[in-house]
Amino acid sequence: MNAQAATGRSYWLDTLPPGDPAPAPAGDFEVDVAVVGAGMAGLSTAWELTRRGYGVAVLEADRIAAGVTGHTTAKLSAQHTLIYDRLRRTRGTDGARLYARSQTEAIHRAAEIVGDLGIDCDWEDTAAYTYAQDRRRIPDLRAEAEAAREAGLPAEYVTETELPFPVAGAVRVADQAQFHPRKYLMAVADAVRRGGGQLYEGTRVLGLTEGEPCVLTTEEGIAVTARDVVVATHYPVFDRALLFTRLAPRREVVVAAPVDASKAPGGMYITPEHRTRSVRTAPYADGKRLLIVTGERFNLGVGQDVEERFATLTGWGQRTFGELSISHRWATQDNDSTDSVPLVGLLHPASRHVYVATGFGGWGLTGGIMAGRLLCDEITGQESPWSELYDPRRITPVLREGARFLRHQIHVARHFVGDRLPALTRPSLDELAPGDGAVVRIAGRGCAVHRDEDGRLHAVSARCTHLGCLVAFNRAEQAWECPCHGSRFAPDGQVLHGPAVRPLEPRDI
Structure with a gap:
């Protein structure tokens, strides 16, 4: 099979495709801990908590282990390109040691789980x-x-x-x-169920009310009440901590x-x-x-x-x-x-029961397993030796992340402001080839227009529903993408990847 004919599905999904979906919740319910996202970080957290006797519900917008985790290259490594010399300079020798230890223990933890559960995952x-x-x-x-x-x-x-x-x-x-990440995670998901955990697919979370308890609200209006909430959606779907700036x-x-x-x-x-x-x-x-x-x-x-x-x-x-x-x-x-270290812990300084796991920088398998153990320790009141290293609330000195922080903010600002200025040129609809898409201005509004392979035009709003940046079309993957924070949408506007949780609105052209 040549490159043009190759499937767009990852090898991991091709060799272990999703089966029948787990049903969405039928009504409001309560649980000890609600985990939003069923990738490596979310399922690892759920598994650690169910082993300690906690009632856990995992809410996945799409399918279990089919998002970022299902498209990884599946390396379990504590050597993350050129990171330790940087950590030694920015976090000191102790910080680098904690990072290495936490990532190495994640590999050992995965090996233990494979052995304990008897997982055949090409380890x-x-x-x-x-x-x-x-x-x-x-x-x-x-x-x-x-x-x-x-x-x-x-x-x-x-x-x-x-x-x-x-x-x-x-x-x-x-x-x-x-290893094979989906074979591993599907076995972990089964273990969570056997331990009394609840797993729901096709359940997109739109709202969060923090408190004691916390309440999550789904797209279907279901209320999930939980003492603690873990946001493990790769890119956080809640912006109250302003983590998107980092x-x-x-x-x-x-x-x-x-x-x-x-x-x-x-x-x-x-x-x-x-x-x-x-x-x-x-x-x-x-x-x-x-x-x-x-x-x-x-x-x-x-x-x-x-x-x-x-x-x-x-x-x-x-x-x-x-x-x-x-x-x-x-x-x-x-x-x-922006400082090369993941953000795992309480979501923001005022949080008491809402946690986040994000920013793994391409190493989300060891990072997700590490996050599961760290968050479980924090939720159950135990101390983790590396909680301070990964704490999302950390105050990072300018010298540590200033240059990367500023580069990222300039990139976002260029799109956030520039996208609101009148465009000088826009392609006409007649120029749009089958399978392609473009943002065009119609009646003064930016419309994201896609021409399908049959020649029909489909239009949605060109404004990302996260913070309003203009999307652009990725022809190779047939998706609208936001340049500011990475949200992705199907040609019909449905959300493929957060932080956006709402689809692009249809447009009549």
Whole structure:
């Protein structure tokens, strides 16, 4: 199958597709803890709490483990590219050690769960590498290896890898892992149910009233009363903490192809070069391994040609690993916090019973498992040694995140203000090709217009329902995307990805 014919569904969803949906709640109900979002962070939190005897309900707007978690590259690693030298400088030696310990314990926790529940999820122990081909990066790699060792990881600087090309250097960290995330999480979801937890799909939460107790309101008007609430929706759907000022969404494309097992590189690899390149393999049929290549990071909703991104990544894979028959391709989305550390804990300074888990920066599997344990400890009144490190209420010095914070705010402001200025040019509807979409001005209003493959036009409001930035069309994935905070919508305006929770309104053209 070539790149053009490859499925848009991720390999994880293709090999374990969603079955019959869990029903939405039939009426109002009460529970000890309500968890919003059924990805790695949400289900890990639910599993930890049910094990301690808490009544838990998980409310998922779409399908369990089918969102960001279902589109990951599925690495379980405490080596997050070049992070430990940065943490050593911004958080000190103790902060870097806490980060390494919390992420390493997350890997061990996942291994325990796999063993305890007997999960067949293609678990493989392996090493993680952060590499570079540019020799000017060697000092950075050496500093990272030293900082990672100092933080307690089994890290070393090496110059040889199993990649089919030479590298200038690499940081190798042993005792990491990779797995099939949906096989893992669907088994965890079953364990939550067996423990008395309730899981609801197709249940979008629109409102939150904080208090003792808290009340969540769903799209269907159902009220869920809970002593504690966990918001684990990847990008928080509630803005009262203004966390969107500290989160920068980005997207990357993924291509996958079967290769002979004898030619598959061992280990998990990532480089910050070439707009990121991430490589790993997974078990496949007929004596082959599935090569999974990720990269070509881009900002959402800024008019970039995503089809070109897929072509560039595929071309790199072909040049690097030889002729590839692409079997799957998809895209994944991540949120980077402006100080490189996830935000896990109480939602804002006045919160007493509402918690959040976000900002994992591309490492949401170990981060989500870590978040589940941390939030469970906080909700049950136990101390976590790294709660202060991840606390969303932390006051971050300007020197720590100032430059990244300002860059993100300038990017958002450019769209938030610029999108409200009269446009100089707009395509005419006659110029819109089948399968394409564009924002056009009709009767003084911005309309997001899509022409389907049959030639019919469909129009919705061009204003994102989160904070009103203008959306742009991603032809490769057939979605409207917001450049400010990463919300995504189907061509008919239905929400695909938050923080927006309401669809784009239909427009009559």
